Amino acid sequence: MSAKVLLVYYSYTGQTQKVLDAAADVLRERGCEVTLAPIEFVDPQYSEPFTRFPMRRVWPDMFSVFKAQGRGETGEIRTPDAVRAGDYDLVLFGSPTWWDTVSMPLRSFLESKEAGPLLNGTPYAVITVCRRYWRKNLEAVRELADKQGGRFVDSIHFEYPGGQLTSMLSLTSYLGSGEYRDRYLGVKIPTTNISAAQVDQARAFAGRLADRLFDGK
Numbered sequence: 001m002s003a004k005v006l007l008v009y010y011s012y013t014g015q016t017q018k019v020l021d022a023a024a025d026v027l028r029e030r031g032c033e034v035t036l037a038p039i040e041f042v043d044p045q046y047s048e049p050f051t052r053f054p055m056r057r058v059w060p061d062m063f064s065v066f067k068a069q070g071r072g073e074t075g076e077i078r079t080p081d082a083v084r085a086g087d088y089d090l091v092l093f094g095s096p097t098w099w100d101t102v103s104m105p106l107r108s109f110l111e112s113k114e115a116g117p118l119l120n121g122t123p124y125a126v127i128t129v130c131r132r133y134w135r136k137n138l139e140a141v142r143e144l145a146d147k148q149g150g151r152f153v154d155s156i157h158f159e160y161p162g163g164q165l166t167s168m169l170s171l172t173s174y175l176g177s178g179e180y181r182d183r184y185l186g187v188k189i190p191t192t193n194i195s196a197a198q199v200d201q202a203r204a205f206a207g208r209l210a211d212r213l214f215d216g217k
Ligand SMILES: Cc1cc2nc3c(=O)[nH]c(=O)nc-3n(C[C@H](O)[C@H](O)[C@H](O)COP(=O)(O)O)c2cc1C
Pocket: 010, 011, 012, 013, 014, 015, 016, 017, 061, 062, 063, 065, 096, 097, 098, 099, 100, 101, 129, 130, 131, 132, 133, 134, 171
């Protein structure tokens, strides 16, 4: 019997998707039955800026969820049937940081009635993806997943290059244009987003998870 793994994640610009795809490939190579479960953010109040890329007006669009994130609000989401179907040996969460914590779409799933049956006694791991701030995101995911009965196994985080200012300029330039530029507002900026080296790290992380959980299965 092959181990069953479910990848539950939200991804607006595809960065979280990129590292989870890499992890999924490795888990499949290791004989696991892997199912991807992207969360769709469909909230009538908050999802509109995230229905298109690049953002239309980057700062107002980013700030559109600022207060809601600070209050830990949940919103309307849609999830694939796989989250309601069957027992999994591992659930892997992909969690981009929004305003220093877990994004509303993933929080909404973790606080939903569906998360209980999925996580009850199930090992889970967390991949956080962010410009810089991963710790509170991870803590929030762990707190919510633990509350639903999940058993934390491991985590990894990915940050984008640059210092506080340059990484922010680079990310906002990208979110507002969909392009990688050398300069933004006259400042030289590093390339934002997940790098090829980080994709390799995600593969190695998935390999370690498989060693730990599924060796001999
Ligand atoms: C609304 C919004 C808020 C964000 N807030 C933060 C933040 O507080 N700290 C941080 O490090 N990155 C922040 N980011 C950057 C995201 O974490 C980064 O763009 C994310 O990894 C993209 O992943 P995705 O393409 O899978 O959605 C924010 C991005 C968005 C869109």
